[in-house]
Amino acid sequence: MTSRLSRFFAVSVGLPALLSCGAPPSGGEPTASSLVSSQAQALADSTPAATGVLAFLNDNSTTLSVLDNDVPLNALAAQGLIAWRAGPDGIEHTGDDRRFISIAQVDAVPNVGPAALADLEWYAKGTGRVTGLPLDALVGNFDGHDFTVAEARRALKAANTESGPTLATYGIPALAVQDILAARPLFNMVKLSRLTHVDFTALQQLKAATALAPEGDPCTGAGTCQPGLVCEGRPNDGSSNFGRCINTAPIPGDGDTCSVFAPCQAKLACHAVPSGYPEGWCRPAWMTGEFTRYADVSLPSTTTPVESTVAVVGLATVPEDILVELDLVHTAPHRLVLTLVDPGGDSALLWNGPAEGTPPSLISVTRGISRDASINGRWLLRVTNPSGVGSGTLRSWKVKLNSRWD
Structure with a gap:
């Protein structure tokens, strides 16, 4: 990663996200509501935003005119991006053409810096090139x-x-x-x-x-959902302003026994089976959720713990199944100790590398966190390396939850 990109990540927490008049962020003045605290991770490699920006830049239909006039970028930045893509011979659609494979590579092009990266992200999101964003994620300011x-x-x-x-x-x-x-x-x-x-x-x-949200869409409190729906699962710890609009009407089959071989009826999900039980029970499907954090957190050769958080919203009140999925690369993964902390402060030892070896990519949480604890709010993953040997990156992690009413 270049020093310029590092500076972009450092300062962009305070950058205006995607500003007014149908223009990218560099074209307007910042507003308080358009500051995005997660911007430092927005263009980390393999995130939805980064994937969308790279796909846009590698598309042959993304011409100099598109970059210069439609985004629009600074003319020198636009020319530099096209020239880099054209390869050493400077002619597009020849054998030495190149593809951007990382945001650091984009940033290394002359005249591309924080403003151009922010403009590219705004345009990629605003034109629908970024997929996989949660419903409450900010697309931009228009x-x-x-x-x-x-x-x-x-x-x-x-x-x-x-x-x-x-x-x-x-x-x-x-x-x-x-x-x-x-x-x-x-x-x-x-x-x-x-x-x-x-x-x-x-x-x-x-x-x-169009402000009243339909079933499944984000909501911010009473009166923000369409008639017949309620706003459920808004955290109390300030980790998110959003819950989800749900229909609380009874669903046939709710509470029935289920298994891998005897699934639930429509609009229901089988709980307990994800934790390894042979049989479980059917709950409304909205009580199930997956929440991903594209962390891109460095794991240096040090004993200092590294932490990453993700906000859980829109579920019932307490957890039934808790699973953690990891995308982690490390030169000595068997030395890592992984801990999960729920919104109420309960913690679970996910994996003890020195005693258990290399952690798997999917871990079921069967100890430590109470099934009567809070579920909506900030979940924290802590990675510790007691020996300080080895280094790597926590690229992303996901918490998969099934909930119930307490």
Whole structure:
């Protein structure tokens, strides 16, 4: 990783994320709501954002004009990226063409720095090139408004399907309505926000009209879900502002016995079996969740513990099954001690490398954490190397949870 990219990660916690007027972050002034605390990991290799940016840059349809005019990047940065991709002969579509395989490689191109990286991330997210983001992840700031994945989907659905008179009843100005109707289909937020008459007011009205979340979408409290739904699983520890909209109506088969060979009915999931039991019981499917942290945390040759956290939202109140999936590379993995801490402070010794050897990629938590403890909130993975021998990287980790009401 170059020193410039390291500086980008260091300062970008305070960078404005994806700012206004249908422009990337370098084109506007920061707003408090558009600061993203997780930006330091956003473009770490193998994250959804990094994968999307690399795919965009490696696509032959991403021409100099696209980089210079559509993103838009500084002209010198755009020229440098195309020239690097063209290879030593400087001519595209020849045998020496190159592909970007890491964000550090992109950053090493002359005239590419923090502003260009932020612009590329904004454009990749805003045009839908970044997949695998959770519904409450920020897509970007468009015409002065932050949009999560779920909010962007709802806004674009309305823009593509509602009639002109209906859009007008939302309070969207007439000229903006005409632009939207003429531009259909609108597949991404960049295209929508860059329509001539779609401005702060138009997107404000569109976002407000589609604010009530359907089942499964993120919510922030009472009155933010559609009628008949409740906002469940919003953490109390400040790790996230979001819960999930759920339907609490009874589901046939809830509480029935299940197994690998006797699965639950639709809208239900089999609990206890993931922990290794031969039989379990059926619970509503919304009580199951997977939460990933793209950590990209260095594990140096030191005895100092390294920690990474992930926010769990939208589940019931207490855990039933807890599994941890690791993407970890290390020169001496058998020396590592792994600990998981739940939102209430209960801890479980996941793996004791000195006694148990190299940790597997998937670990079922069967000790340490109470099944009556809190589940929504900040979960922490601690990696310790008591001997200080060996080094590596915690690239990502995932906690898989089944919950129940306490």
